[in-house]
Amino acid sequence: MEEGNTGLLQALSSALGPCGFLTKDALASRPTSLWNSQPMSALAMARPKTTSEVSTVLRLCHEASQEVVIIGGGTGPLAGAEPTSHRIAISLERMNQIESIDPVNAGCVVQAGACLQTVQEAVASHHLLFPLDLGARGSCTIGGNISTNAGGINVLRNGSMRSLVLGLEAVLSDGTVVSSMNKLLKNNAGFDLKQLFIGTEGTLGIVTRAVLRLFPQQPDRRTAMIALRGFDEVAQLLQLAKLKFGSMLSAYEVMWQSYLEEQLRFTGRRSPFEGRHAFYVIIETEGADSQLNEAVLTETLETALGDDIIADAVIAKSEQERRSLWDLRENLEPFLIDKPSFGYDVGVPIGDMPDYVKLVESNLKCRWPDSICYTMGHIADGNLHFFIKPGRKDARREDCDEDVYGALESFGGTISAEHGIGYEKRAWLLRTRSAEEVAMMRSLKNALDPKGILNPGCVFE
Ligand SMILES: Cc1cc2nc3c(=O)[nH]c(=O)nc-3n(C[C@H](O)[C@H](O)[C@H](O)COP(=O)(O)OP(=O)(O)OC[C@H]3O[C@@H](n4cnc5c(N)ncnc54)[C@H](O)[C@@H]3O)c2cc1C
Numbered sequence: 001m002e003e004g005n006t007g008l009l010q011a012l013s014s015a016l017g018p019c020g021f022l023t024k025d026a027l028a029s030r031p032t033s034l035w036n037s038q039p040m041s042a043l044a045m046a047r048p049k050t051t052s053e054v055s056t057v058l059r060l061c062h063e064a065s066q067e068v069v070i071i072g073g074g075t076g077p078l079a080g081a082e083p084t085s086h087r088i089a090i091s092l093e094r095m096n097q098i099e100s101i102d103p104v105n106a107g108c109v110v111q112a113g114a115c116l117q118t119v120q121e122a123v124a125s126h127h128l129l130f131p132l133d134l135g136a137r138g139s140c141t142i143g144g145n146i147s148t149n150a151g152g153i154n155v156l157r158n159g160s161m162r163s164l165v166l167g168l169e170a171v172l173s174d175g176t177v178v179s180s181m182n183k184l185l186k187n188n189a190g191f192d193l194k195q196l197f198i199g200t201e202g203t204l205g206i207v208t209r210a211v212l213r214l215f216p217q218q219p220d221r222r223t224a225m226i227a228l229r230g231f232d233e234v235a236q237l238l239q240l241a242k243l244k245f246g247s248m249l250s251a252y253e254v255m256w257q258s259y260l261e262e263q264l265r266f267t268g269r270r271s272p273f274e275g276r277h278a279f280y281v282i283i284e285t286e287g288a289d290s291q292l293n294e295a296v297l298t299e300t301l302e303t304a305l306g307d308d309i310i311a312d313a314v315i316a317k318s319e320q321e322r323r324s325l326w327d328l329r330e331n332l333e334p335f336l337i338d339k340p341s342f343g344y345d346v347g348v349p350i351g352d353m354p355d356y357v358k359l360v361e362s363n364l365k366c367r368w369p370d371s372i373c374y375t376m377g378h379i380a381d382g383n384l385h386f387f388i389k390p391g392r393k394d395a396r397r398e399d400c401d402e403d404v405y406g407a408l409e410s411f412g413g414t415i416s417a418e419h420g421i422g423y424e425k426r427a428w429l430l431r432t433r434s435a436e437e438v439a440m441m442r443s444l445k446n447a448l449d450p451k452g453i454l455n456p457g458c459v460f461e
Helices: 006-020 051-063 116-124 142-147 193-197 231-248 257-267 290-306 319-330 350-367 397-406 426-432 435-448
Strands: 021-023 044-046 068-071 088-091 098-102 107-111 165-171 177-180 206-213 220-228 249-256 279-287 312-315 342-347 372-378 383-389
Touching (some): 006 051, 051 068, 051 088, 051 177, 098 116, 107 116, 116 142, 142 206, 220 231, 220 290, 220 319, 231 249, 231 279, 231 290, 231 350, 249 257, 257 319, 257 372, 279 290, 290 312, 342 397, 350 372, 350 397, 426 435
Parallel strands (some): 068 088
Antiparallel strands (some): 021 044, 098 107, 165 177, 220 279, 220 312, 249 279, 249 372
């Protein structure tokens, strides 16, 4: 037990029992997060099993003015779920149950530690769809998805996590449980309190349970990868796809040439296409009628080919081929393996993307002539991701931030389209939000967490 905190640690240990409380020595075998393989360092870890236990943990920590860090799947790239030696980690990993699935009301009740993929698969067995989907689906949790307002590959059809949460339960910093487990699509009775906990990165409370919105699962899914000569064509194809597919269009993901080529080089795979092309798009459509779905996809690609919008296309003929196309987009290993490598998640209006990307690349080349910028994105949502290899061991993240975020200002972009602010983007918050907006965020934080014990320093300096 840590000197000075002995009483608190003993109280937590006896409240939670041996499965629910891990000492700091027991944490040494855990990595800090998916992005940080250093052994986890924390005063201790609380692993509550129920909302009532979460409440007890926070009440005790609040009384002792003890700082805590909330941990979901640890897949968030901004260090938001990474504890430090003087904080208590609270992991929701034992609160991972799917409590109920209701096909009639198209909703399900889950605990916040449930893994996203587990939820997707559980509702699929009832012919229902939970449409949030992202590369980290096998590790991230619903609580983390809510707290970061996760986006992913299906936002253009179903919106981000905010549009998929009907209700939730959260525990405030002093242990108060606020149950707002609404199951209705429409409920305007007073303030919509759940919004306080969506996208606020665990700074206002711990999400413990949620009611998620479900949709009918469409039996037919088509996936194609398309090669294009320029960004104008990428934007034209998006317009055409929206027009032809309507609500059947579920994903429109774009890779710049260097991104796909690095993926192929690293994995040793062959390109799905004969020649080299400037851009590659993955389109996915989902519908009830397989013949109609196939016909619309074929006709759209033929029209685009005839009008010289696209250069080439391949259509996945099996789930294995589909997965193989998606792996070219979702496998991030080639971009992260050599250090330093700096990842970004920014938002820019679609029409400005080519100019913005060129500006970032030229900024980087001026600073680091050997740098390479690998770009891909959920461009239908105005969202780009960069993986930047500066080509120098001594390169500093702060300099890279200046080149990427500084260039955003003239385009009216955002420093975070989907990952949040965490600890890594705090210095830039005031360059993307007004002083009044940040002041209001701080007022909310002070009102709900007056002692500042929840994820201190996350979002705000
Ligand atoms: C391969 C890969 C692909 C990804 N693709 C996408 C993508 O397409 N779109 C996207 O949006 N993100 C993406 N991400 C980022 C990440 O997966 C998401 O941010 C995800 O929502 C984080 O969930 P988590 O459970 O891992 O949360 P964590 O990383 O554990 O935590 C994230 C933040 O939420 C807080 N938090 C966690 N649980 C709770 C809770 N129950 N109550 C209150 N606060 C909590 C943490 O304190 C932290 O601040 C990707 C990550 C990887 C590794």
